[in-house]
Amino acid sequence: MSNNGTDHGSGRGEISPEDREALKRRAAGLGQRLEQVKARRAPQLDNAARGAALGQAFKIAIELVVGVLFGGVVGWFLDSYFGSRPWLLVLFLVLGFAAGLNNVVRSARRMQEASEPLQRSASPVTEPDEEDDR
Amino acid sequence: MATGAAEGAHGPMHQFEINRLAEFEIFGIDASFTNSSLFMVIGVALIVGFLALATNGRSLVPTRLQSVAELAYEFIANMVRENVGTAGMKYFPFVFTLFSFILAMNMLGMIPYSFTVTSHIIVTFALAALVFVVVTAIGFARHGLGYLKLFVPEGVPFWLMPLIVPIELISYLIRPISLSVRLFANMMAGHTMLKVFAGFVVSLGIFGFAPLLFTIAFTGLEFVVAFLQAFIFTVLTCIYLNDAVNMHH
Numbered sequence: 486m487s488n489n490g491t492d493h494g495s496g497r498g499e500i501s502p503e504d505r506e507a508l509k510r511r512a513a514g515l516g517q518r519l520e521q522v523k524a525r526r527a528p529q530l531d532n533a534a535r536g537a538a539l540g541q542a543f544k545i546a547i548e549l550v551v552g553v554l555f556g557g558v559v560g561w562f563l564d565s566y567f568g569s570r571p572w573l574l575v576l577f578l579v580l581g582f583a584a585g586l587n588n589v590v591r592s593a594r595r596m597q598e599a600s601e602p603l604q605r606s607a608s609p610v611t612e613p614d615e616e617d618d619r
Numbered sequence: 620m621a622t623g624a625a626e627g628a629h630g631p632m633h634q635f636e637i638n639r640l641a642e643f644e645i646f647g648i649d650a651s652f653t654n655s656s657l658f659m660v661i662g663v664a665l666i667v668g669f670l671a672l673a674t675n676g677r678s679l680v681p682t683r684l685q686s687v688a689e690l691a692y693e694f695i696a697n698m699v700r701e702n703v704g705t706a707g708m709k710y711f712p713f714v715f716t717l718f719s720f721i722l723a724m725n726m727l728g729m730i731p732y733s734f735t736v737t738s739h740i741i742v743t744f745a746l747a748a749l750v751f752v753v754v755t756a757i758g759f760a761r762h763g764l765g766y767l768k769l770f771v772p773e774g775v776p777f778w779l780m781p782l783i784v785p786i787e788l789i790s791y792l793i794r795p796i797s798l799s800v801r802l803f804a805n806m807m808a809g810h811t812m813l814k815v816f817a818g819f820v821v822s823l824g825i826f827g828f829a830p831l832l833f834t835i836a837f838t839g840l841e842f843v844v845a846f847l848q849a850f851i852f853t854v855l856t857c858i859y860l861n862d863a864v865n866m867h868h
Contacts (some may be wrong), residue, residue: 544801544851551797556789584789588797591790594701 545592549585556581631814635807655742658734662723671838679697682700691719691722696854706864713753714860717746718853725806725845729838738806740799747799750856758863769862798855809841 500508524556561615639651673688681689694713699707721737728735736742758766770787771780816837819830 543805547801547804548797549794551793551800552789555793555796580785580789581793583786584793587786587790588793 487536489607545589548588550580550591552581552583552588553578554581556584627645629772631811631818634810634814635732637739654734655736655739658724658736661729662720662736666723667717667728674691680716691715698854698857699860702854703861703864707860710757710860710864714853717750717856718849721802721852722849725849726842728806728810729842729845735810737802737804738810740803743799743803744795746852747795750798750859751795754856754859754863757860758866761864762866766863766866769866794855794859798852802848802852805844807863809837809844813837813841839857 556577556579557574559581563573567573578587597600624753638654640654640657641652643650643652669684670688673684675684676682676685678787695718696708696711699711699714703710724736724742727733728738755766758769760791762768770784770791772783772787775783813834816830816834820827823830
């Protein structure tokens with residue numbers, strides 16, 4: 486805004502060349518951003534694809550929940566059978582959680598492989614992440 | 620029954636009720652023919668009738684019906700080949716039967732006043748348990764006791780074994796549960812939601828058009844879900860088959 490000194494008087498109103506350049510750049514940047522947003526939105530409009538994504542999300546969530554529930558139920562019954570009330574429940578909850586995570590990681594990896602068919606031949610990194618899962 | 624024209628008497632869960640159509644008892648077990656059984660029979664009859672009709676002509680240039688059947692065959696055959704490999708084509712009939720049964724049940728449930736067999740967890744669990752037993756049997760038949768190596772991942776230090784083996788075992792055991800819960804929950808939640816929102820259409824009076832629009836859109840989504848859940852169930856069966864046939868994850 487403080488650019489009174491160096492104008493050449495090209496007769497284009499109050500907008501100096503610098504301002505016009507800046508405006509042009511902003512317009513171009515806006516167009517680019519719009520294109521990006523459009524590209525990002527376009528595939529989501531497909532109803533079937535959205536349903537598929539929802540299905541995958543449910544699939545992963547259910548695997549985790551079922552793992553914990555299964556561990557809880559098994560632990561509960563073993564506890565009432567052996568009379569060792571809280572301990573087997575705790576143990577099997579943790580094991581069930583780990584098993585659920587194991588299944589989640591496995592199916593997520595499968596999804597990734599499906600989306601990148603070229604990586605299928607690469608040898609998968611096997612299981613050292615189990616320790617971190619715990 | 621005597622409450623007259625009030626339709627609100629049917630709650631959203633009414634559609635899941637089991638009614639005995641013909642009572643049977645075999646050795647003290649209640650084996651009545653219910654509305655659930657009726658829809659299973661209808662579904663199976665539809666599948667068999669459709670496939671029999673479609674493969675009747677067997678022309679080189681397929682008729683419309685035949686091309687639909689061929690499409691279905693290719694769809695499942697590709698799925699088996701992709702996930703299990705050509706060795707898995709031996710089990711193609713099992714996978715195809717499973718897919719067509721679940722798809723028929725899900726789609727029959729989309730007809731108003733019909734009954735959705737797959738919205739009962741006992742049905743989906745029976746299907747998943749069948750998959751579990753078949754896959755485990757195939758695994759042991761093909762690899763013998765070596766199939767137990769599935770629970771012992773390679774490259775794990777021996778002192779971690781007491782931890783990893785139970786986790787792998789539980790992961791294997793919960794597969795049929797997550798398989799059945801997924802199908803059952805999707806079918807039941809969707810149908811309940813449809814019914815609840817359809818109930819709003821009447822009770823909101825003039826503003827009922829909003830839930831009406833939602834119900835229409837949601838019906839479309841429900842068709843997608845009905846197909847997708849049959850697809851997911853089948854793909855996961857193929858993936859489990861792959862573990863049993865080829866023994867590596």
